[in-house]
Amino acid sequence: MFKNNYLRFFSLAVMACAAGAVAAQSWVPTKNVELVVPNPPGGSNDKTARTIERILVTSKALPVSLTVVNKSGGGGNIAYTYVHQHAADPHVLVVSGPPILTNHITGSGKLHYSDFTPIASLFDDYTVYAVTPGGPINNGKELAARLRKDPKSVATGFSPLLGSHNHIAAGLLMKAIGGNARDMKVIAFKGSAEAIPALMGGHIDLVTTAAGNVAGHVASGKLRVVATSAKARLPGALANVPTWKEQGIDVVFGAWRAVLAPKGITPQQIAYWENLLRKATEAPEWKDDLDKNMWSNVFLGSAQFAKELDKDYADMKGVLVDIGLAK
Secondary structure, three states: OHHHHHHHHHHHHHHHHHHHHHHHHOOOOOOOEEEEEOOOOOOHHHHHHHHHHHHHHHHOOOOOOEEEEEOOOHHHHHHHHHHHOOOOOOOEEEEEOOHHHHHHHHOOOOOOHHHEEEEEEEEEEEEEEEEOOOOOOOOHHHHHHHHHHOHHHOEEEEOOOOOOHHHHHHHHHHHHOOOOHHHOEEEEOOOHHHHHHHHHOOOOOEEEEEHHHHHHHHHOOOOEEEEEOOOOOOOHHHOOOOEOOOOOOOOOOEEEEEEEEEOOOOHHHHHHHHHHHHHHOOOHHHHHHHHHHOOEEEEEEHHHHHHHHHHHHHHHHHHHHHHOOOO
C-alpha cells in the first residue's frame, strides 16, 4: 500500500514538474517519441530503455506515446546513424554507452560524440568476468595465471564489437597482470544475449559483460563470476565474488549508461528531457532496477555529462592505443 501511494505521489509530482517545465520552456513533445536501443533485446541498454519507458508511461509524465526501438548491428553504428539522421528532432532519443566513444576512436564508426546532444548520464555499470562452472578456470587468480602463460588459450567474448568498453575491460586485465592485450584471443558478439549463450555452450572460455546480464545465471548455477571490476563487492548473487583489487590486480572499470538526442535540438528541449529523466530516476521502480541489475546510482545532467565525455574519450583512446586498435 505504501509503495502504491508513493507511486501515485511520484506520478503527480512528475506531472506537476513536467507541466511547470512546459510552461517555462514553451516546449513539449507533440508526437510519438522513439527511444532507440543500439543492441538486441536483453542487454543493459535495452533494460535501461524498458525501465524508462515503463516509468514514464506508468506516471503519465509524457503527453505522447513512447516506443522502444531496437536497432542492433554495426556495434551500435546502425542506431547512432539513424538518430543522427533525425537532426534537430527532439522526438528521437538513444540509450548509449561508451561505444559512442570507442567506435570513433577505433575507426569502426564515423560519428563523433559531438554529433549528438548529451541529455543525461543515468548510472554506472561495472564489468564482470564470467566463466562456466566446472571448467578449468575457478577463480580470478587461475584466470590471471592462464592469461599470463598463454593468452590465446582463453577465448574471450564480449559485445558489441572490437574496441568496445567490454573489450577495454579485458585489455585492462591483461595489462594489469603484465601481459600484452594484443595477444588475447577475442570474439565480438552483437550483444550479451549472444555472448552469454556462447559461453554456456562451451564455444568460448570467458565473457566480460555487465553484472546484471549474468546475475540470474550465477544464482541458478549456470555461470560463475571470478571477479568484478567494481570498487567494492556487488550485492545479491555476486556478493561473494571478490573484486580484482581484492585479488591483488589493479583493475577498476565501469561503463555509464546515458541518453543522447540528435544534434541541433534547442536548450528548452534539452532541459525538458533532462528534467524528465532526473525525475524518472527518482522513482521507486528505478531504484528497484538499480538493485536488481547492480547498477551504481550516478546521475549527471547535460552540461556535466558533456565534460565527462571529453575526459572519457581521451582516457579510452589511451587504452585502445595499448590494445592496438587506435593510433
